[in-house]
Structure formats: C-alpha cells, structure tokens
Amino acid sequence: MEIPQPFHHFEEAIRYDTFEPFMLHNTPCTFGSWISDNWPARKLWVSPDGTPDLEYLLETFGHCKASVTNFLVESLESECKEQTISEFISYWKKLCRSDNSTRDFPATNFHELPHYMKDWHFAKNSPPQSVYNVPELFSDDWLNRYWKSRKDVDDDYIFSYFGPAGSYTPFHADVFRSYSWSINVCGYKKWLIVYPGEELKLGPTYPLNVEQQCVERNVKHKILVQGPGQGIFVPSGWWHQVLNIADTISINHNWANFHCVPKMWHYLTAELCLVEREISDCRHLMDDDEWFDQCQLVLRANVGLNFSEFFQFIVVNLHFLSIHHCENLLNELALKDKFSDNLSKDKCLVNVLKSSNRLYNVNDVIEFVRKHWMTFVKAFKS
Numbered sequence: 001m002e003i004p005q006p007f008h009h010f011e012e013a014i015r016y017d018t019f020e021p022f023m024l025h026n027t028p029c030t031f032g033s034w035i036s037d038n039w040p041a042r043k044l045w046v047s048p049d050g051t052p053d054l055e056y057l058l059e060t061f062g063h064c065k066a067s068v069t070n071f072l073v074e075s076l077e078s079e080c081k082e083q084t085i086s087e088f089i090s091y092w093k094k095l096c097r098s099d100n101s102t103r104d105f106p107a108t109n110f111h112e113l114p115h116y117m118k119d120w121h122f123a124k125n126s127p128p129q130s131v132y133n134v135p136e137l138f139s140d141d142w143l144n145r146y147w148k149s150r151k152d153v154d155d156d157y158i159f160s161y162f163g164p165a166g167s168y169t170p171f172h173a174d175v176f177r178s179y180s181w182s183i184n185v186c187g188y189k190k191w192l193i194v195y196p197g198e199e200l201k202l203g204p205t206y207p208l209n210v211e212q213q214c215v216e217r218n219v220k221h222k223i224l225v226q227g228p229g230q231g232i233f234v235p236s237g238w239w240h241q242v243l244n245i246a247d248t249i250s251i252n253h254n255w256a257n258f259h260c261v262p263k264m265w266h267y268l269t270a271e272l273c274l275v276e277r278e279i280s281d282c283r284h285l286m287d288d289d290e291w292f293d294q295c296q297l298v299l300r301a302n303v304g305l306n307f308s309e310f311f312q313f314i315v316v317n318l319h320f321l322s323i324h325h326c327e328n329l330l331n332e333l334a335l336k337d338k339f340s341d342n343l344s345k346d347k348c349l350v351n352v353l354k355s356s357n358r359l360y361n362v363n364d365v366i367e368f369v370r371k372h373w374m375t376f377v378k379a380f381k382s
Contacts, residue, residue, distance in 0.1 A: 007031045008027075010235045024259050026263065028232070028233055035137075036131070036230075044056060062084060141256070159251070184230055191226060244272075275295050289382070
C-alpha cells in the first residue's frame with residue numbers, strides 16, 4: 001500500500017477505503033465543503049452574509065451552558081468559566097473589530113484575545129434538534145462509543161466551538177493522543193500544525209510566538225486556512241494551534257479506532273513512567289499492589305484515563321465488532337463476570353463500516369489484548 005502524503009486535500013467526495021490509509025499511517029488530510037453539504041447547521045446557524053446568525057443561536061440555544069475561555073495576552077494566563085450561550089452571545093455582539101476576516105498573530109492591537117466558547121457538549125446538552133451528522137469517514141468512533149457506554153459518567157468528546165475573530169486554541173496535541181476532526185459551519189480558521197517530533201525543538205509556547213519559533217528554529221510545520229464547510233483530519237500526536245481569522249463556528253470530535261489504539265497505549269505508558277518518577281519518593285511506603293494502584297490514580301488525574309479504563313475501552317469496542325470473539329477473550333482472561341453488566345447486548349447500533357471492509361479486523365484487536373494481557377488483567381482486578 002502506498003503511504004499517503006501529509007495534507008492531501010480532497011476537493012471531491014471520497015470513499016472510506018481512500019481515507020483509511022491516512023488513519024493507518026497517521027497522516028493529516030483536508031476535505032472540501034462536500035464533507036458537510038447536507039448539514040442543516042450550515043443554513044440554520046449562518047446568516048445570508050456567511051457570518052454566524054447570532055439571533056437564531058440566541059433564540060434557540062440561549063439557555064444552554066458551555067465553557068468559555070478568556071486568554072490574557074499580557075499575563076500569558078487563561079481563565080475558564082461556565083456561561084450561558086445567551087451571556088456569551090451578548091459579549092460577542094459588543095466586540096469592536098476593525099476587520100472581521102484578517103486578524104492574525106501577533107495580536108498587538110488589543111490587550112487580550114477574545115473569549116472563546118469551546119468544548120460545548122452540543123450533542124449532550126442542546127435541544128433535540130438534528131443539525132449535523134458525523135461524516136461516514138469518521139463514523140468508526142471507538143472513543144465516544146466507549147464513553148457513551150459508561151454508566152458511571154455522563155461525558156463525551158463531541159463539541160461545538162463558537163469563536164469571534166482573534167480567538168484561538170493554544171498549541172497542543174489531542175486528548176489521549178486520539179484523532180480529531182473539525183468542520184467549519186461558517187468562518188475561517190488558520191491552522192499551524194507541527195510534524196511529529198518537531199515540537200521538541202520549540203521553547204515555551206504562548207499565543208504570540210509559536211509561528212515565529214517554527215521559522216526561527218527550523219521546525220517542520222504546515223499552515224492551512226480552513227474555510228466554510230471544509231474539514232480537517234488531525235492524526236494522533238500532531239501538535240497544533242488554531243486561530244479563528246473570522247467569526248467562526250465549528251463542530252469538533254475527538255475520536256479513535258483500532259488504528260489509533262497502539263499510539264494511545266504508548267502515550268498512556270509514557271505518562272505512567274512520568275507519574276512513577278514524580279512520586280518515586282513515596283515508593284518505599286507501599287507494597288507492589290499499592291504502588292500500582294496509586295500510580296494509576298495519579299495517571300487518571302493527570303490525563304483523564306487509566307489502564308483499567310483503557311482496557312474497558314478496547315473490550316466495549318471488541319464486543320461491538322463481535323460478541324462471540326469478545327466473550328471468548330474474556331473467558332480466556334477469566335474476566336467475563338467482571339464485564340457481564342457493562343456490555344450492551346444491543347446490536348442495533350448502526351455499524352456503517354463492516355469489519356471485513358476495514359484494514360484491521362477482530363483478530364488484530366484480540367492479538368493486541370493478548371500482547372498486554374498481564375497489565376490489563378492486573379489493572380482491571382485492582
């Protein structure tokens with residue numbers, strides 16, 4: 001199979017088997033506005049001039065609550081607080097901007113970056129309206145399938161972002177080293193994406209210096225402008241910064257499937273090593289089991305996931321692919337009773353992509369679990 005080139009742009013619609021190599025080889029790509037052509041949000045949420053329809057959003061979603069970030073340029077600090085959509089839109093309307101489409105770093109003409117409403121769990125907290133659908137290319141979503149299966153938490157990684165021109169997302173790699181996709185309902189985003197490993201060349205990063213550092217330190221990177229309706233696939237571990245260069249609304253999902261699982265596992269084990277180093281002065285106070293449990297507790301606090309949850313994440317999705325294979329594996333590991341109440345028997349979930357059409361199959365998942373079975377069993381029985 002030919003290895004795809006990074007940042008290939010698909011202006012016309014493609015099939016899943018054309019996109020899957022980009023996941024397999026962890027390679028970013030972009031999509032034309034066909035990726036969202038059938039989204040009601042592109043009409044309902046957008047004014048005739050292409051800007052966000054703030055009046056419609058206020059009337060429809062004003063009572064909903066979301067996290068709003070305010071980044072202070074002078075202090076290089078940010079603060080995050082919960083607001084209603086109504087409160088945020090009231091702020092947005094009051095912003096004075098000389099040019100709504102050309103704002104760029106360095107933002108030297110105002111003392112703070114505009115507030116940014118990020119991580120609004122639209123699918124969970126909004127009124128029951130259908131305003132977009134997940135593109136078929138991104139539908140094999142193990143991450144949100146797992147999170148929705150959990151009875152102990154009410155969470156997902158499905159977000160809507162509302163951002164005035166000049167608002168931005170700081171330099172980061174995505175949670176758990178998952179994939180992400182982002183599609184603009186309206187507006188324009190400027191993406192700065194650094195090739196894997198090149199982020200190690202950078203010094204301390206803050207809003208006004210990432211692009212400058214990339215140039216000065218010869219950091220291999222790519223700058224893209226994403227327009228209305230267009231989409232982008234960001235693979236695991238590709239660090240990036242995103243600036244809204246116009247008033248912008250986007251739908252963003254963190255997601256993963258088996259192609260991403262080894263990278264997520266590598267990230268978790270690397271983070272565990274850091275935890276063990278951080279609290280090594282306490283090691284002599286605990287036996288082996290206590291030490292393992294304490295490190296898992298800190299790991300969960302640091303990154304939001306521990307080994308037990310990661311194992312459950314795999315099992316839930318293996319069960320979705322094949323109940324028979326999943327039950328046999330759990331019997332093999334003497335863990336079937338532990339999972340009896342956690343696995344849905346409902347196979348009516350729409351699985352758009354049959355296992356036989358993927359570049360991975362059930363046996364690949366089973367072999368991954370067998371390779372790490374001692375660690376998984378220990379974590380889950382703790």
